[in-house]
Amino acid sequence: MYELTLEKITEATQGELRGTGGAGEIQPTGVSIDTRTIKPGELFFAFIGERTDGHNYLQQALEKGAVAAVVSYLPEEASLEGFPIIKVKDVTKAIQQTALVMRRLFSGPIIAVTGSTGKTTTKDMLWSILSERGPVLCNAGNHNNELGLPLTILSLEKKHWAVVLEMGMRGLGEIDFLACLSEPNYGIITNVGHTHRELLGSQENIAQAKAELLSHIPSQGGIVLNKEDRILLKPWLSNIRCKVSWVNQNTSADIWARDIKELWNKDGQPSLSFSVYTRSGRECSLMLPVPGVHNVTNALLSVAMARQLGIKWEEISTGLRNLKLTSMRLELQYCDQRKILVINDAYNANPASMQAALEVLASRAATGQRPIAVLGNMYELGDYEEEGHILVGKKAKETGTAYLITVGDKARLIANGALKAGMKEENIHICYDNIQALDILKKIIQPNDVLLIKGSRGVKMEEIAIGLLSR
Numbered sequence: 001m002y003e004l005t006l007e008k009i010t011e012a013t014q015g016e017l018r019g020t021g022g023a024g025e026i027q028p029t030g031v032s033i034d035t036r037t038i039k040p041g042e043l044f045f046a047f048i049g050e051r052t053d054g055h056n057y058l059q060q061a062l063e064k065g066a067v068a069a070v071v072s073y074l075p076e077e078a079s080l081e082g083f084p085i086i087k088v089k090d091v092t093k094a095i096q097q098t099a100l101v102m103r104r105l106f107s108g109p110i111i112a113v114t115g116s117t118g119k120t121t122t123k124d125m126l127w128s129i130l131s132e133r134g135p136v137l138c139n140a141g142n143h144n145n146e147l148g149l150p151l152t153i154l155s156l157e158k159k160h161w162a163v164v165l166e167m168g169m170r171g172l173g174e175i176d177f178l179a180c181l182s183e184p185n186y187g188i189i190t191n192v193g194h195t196h197r198e199l200l201g202s203q204e205n206i207a208q209a210k211a212e213l214l215s216h217i218p219s220q221g222g223i224v225l226n227k228e229d230r231i232l233l234k235p236w237l238s239n240i241r242c243k244v245s246w247v248n249q250n251t252s253a254d255i256w257a258r259d260i261k262e263l264w265n266k267d268g269q270p271s272l273s274f275s276v277y278t279r280s281g282r283e284c285s286l287m288l289p290v291p292g293v294h295n296v297t298n299a300l301l302s303v304a305m306a307r308q309l310g311i312k313w314e315e316i317s318t319g320l321r322n323l324k325l326t327s328m329r330l331e332l333q334y335c336d337q338r339k340i341l342v343i344n345d346a347y348n349a350n351p352a353s354m355q356a357a358l359e360v361l362a363s364r365a366a367t368g369q370r371p372i373a374v375l376g377n378m379y380e381l382g383d384y385e386e387e388g389h390i391l392v393g394k395k396a397k398e399t400g401t402a403y404l405i406t407v408g409d410k411a412r413l414i415a416n417g418a419l420k421a422g423m424k425e426e427n428i429h430i431c432y433d434n435i436q437a438l439d440i441l442k443k444i445i446q447p448n449d450v451l452l453i454k455g456s457r458g459v460k461m462e463e464i465a466i467g468l469l470s471r
Helices: 006-013 054-063 091-105 119-130 148-153 174-182 203-211 227-239 295-308 313-321 351-365 382-398 412-421 434-444 462-469
Strands: 016-018 030-032 042-045 068-071 085-087 110-114 136-138 162-166 186-189 222-226 243-248 255-264 270-278 281-288 331-335 340-344 370-376 403-407 428-431 449-454
Touching: 006 016, 006 068, 006 085, 006 091, 042 054, 042 091, 054 068, 068 091, 091 148, 091 174, 110 119, 110 174, 119 136, 119 162, 119 186, 119 295, 119 313, 148 162, 148 174, 174 203, 186 295, 203 227, 222 227, 222 295, 227 243, 243 295, 255 295, 255 351, 270 295, 281 295, 281 313, 295 313, 331 462, 340 351, 340 462, 351 370, 351 382, 351 449, 370 382, 370 434, 382 412, 403 412, 403 434, 412 428, 428 434, 434 462, 449 462
Parallel strands: 030 042, 042 068, 068 085, 110 162, 110 186, 136 162, 186 222, 222 243, 243 255, 340 449, 370 403, 370 449, 403 428
Antiparallel strands: 016 085, 255 270, 270 281, 331 340
């Protein structure tokens, strides 16, 4: 953690410091909102969540070595004599205010990554590339919201030379808010899809929400955009003050790809190779140890940003070869007991990512395995809900899925789409929950099958993967 004294934190949060003499000079070594993982020397923020109140754990934080706590009230039962306390109006806001002070102590590049799909994968790719230069900070897991993002910033250390921040969004104003918290000097918008259409009403409004990032990038920074979104983003392109790089898989942009090949070796490991072109011509060939032709676009987005930051082609190549994706993103899990392969893509889903995952399933099945798709509800699609689910069902048939199992009320529409496309009714199973789907799977799977498991976060379809992989 950068050197921030309790006095500076009190000033940043407009709080009141209570403690013994000299408390203001204390420098926490880090921050925490969880006494289960807090370390000696850290500052405890008594965050109030949906299920728990950090103020109930102040005594525990003290006993575990916290140097101070930030609170909005003091519980009567707490015995905190001599324990420095910063009293604020709102602990969540205090976390955000402290993070902004921390961010302003950092002089390196901060890259914001947002988009309807692919933002976590693009973040992972960019982190892997930039890490060839030295330590890079990025959000862990789903820490991409108004709490997780500032907590990520508060873990900044002097060893970090760059920061990659994924930004989530569920409505207008959220990207703007997160950008105000983090003040990025570079940005990537992976694409504009239909995710959160239920909340925003149209794809144009989704584009507007993503485009909030554009006006925050300073003139000395840079933006990377997907050329396929040029028309959707056009109303907000005038807000850009910096360099822009456009990428695309198959058409001439600032950076594009050709000679795309997706392969699976004899050990069942995937690779994705392609040639990268710029306005100067062919630059190099790149290889990624992941499946999915759609990931070429994610790679191009990260490559374009890396080039803006001055990263050499050799470093880009090495970084992508060493890529490790976040769990439940096309994660390959082998079940030796059942002799099957599970493609666990259960973290989240929308129509575009579902169709891309079905392409991966088909690619793997082309090596001689029987493809089974287990697909769950897709949420927040609004008036695109019926069309989006039906399109996924049609894609399942088109890509040669042998068995389709749907999970949830909305996912019945996926089954309808598959039926309309000509899939046999006896090869389609409609389930209400993960338990029912798991029971059906255990009856139909055979050695050498490959299963795709994917659905929106609320369906928690990783439960099916766990059930299959457990003994």
